[in-house]
Amino acid sequence: IAGITQAPTSQILAAGRRMTLRCTQDMRHNAMYWYRQDLGLGLRLIHYSNTAGTTGKGEVPDGYSVSRANTDDFPLTLASAVPSQTSVYFCASSDGTSGADTQYFGPGTRLTVL
């Protein structure tokens, strides 16, 4: 059972460079999410998608973009990375229908922008 995979595991990036973080789930979940986690701030929602073909902005969307061309993939792009985007990025997915609708998290990508 793969669940959610993220790539790369870690990356060091020069400021100003473009970077795409990949996220793939095999659970056929409708909803997918991108969070960043910074020390002392907890997980903050960047962008989300309730279903393939739709996306929405979370709490901290500036500097990031997403697309949801199909159910399984939800890439996050940093068009021009800045040092404040140094963080651990988690992708998550959920069935998105009702009830507990638990979110399941990928292993994370540790990104350092210099």
Place this chain on the structure above:
Amino acid sequence: GQNIDQPTEMTATEGAIVQINCTYQTSGFNGLFWYQQHAGEAPTFLSYNVLDGLEEKGRFSSFLSRSKGYSYLLLKELQMKDSASYLCAVRDNDYKLSFGAGTTVTVRA
């Protein structure tokens, strides 16, 4: 928006009980979640409360009072492997989660 508060750190002895409190102020409420996160790993789901009261799952229990904007996670018979961060998260009416900063629990022998 959501404002979620939980203690930063707690320390307890192996075999003991620890209670992690979470208070929240929300513009909409559609459930409260607790996640466990070991250092360097992804958060994993522990519990979900949407109605007032206690939900028990093995050594872990979670309580919710919606009128007080309050929840707690109770960890019983602590084991060394319970050393982790515990994240309180509130779901709004759009099914989006807002997380507290997390409580790091250290279990000592």
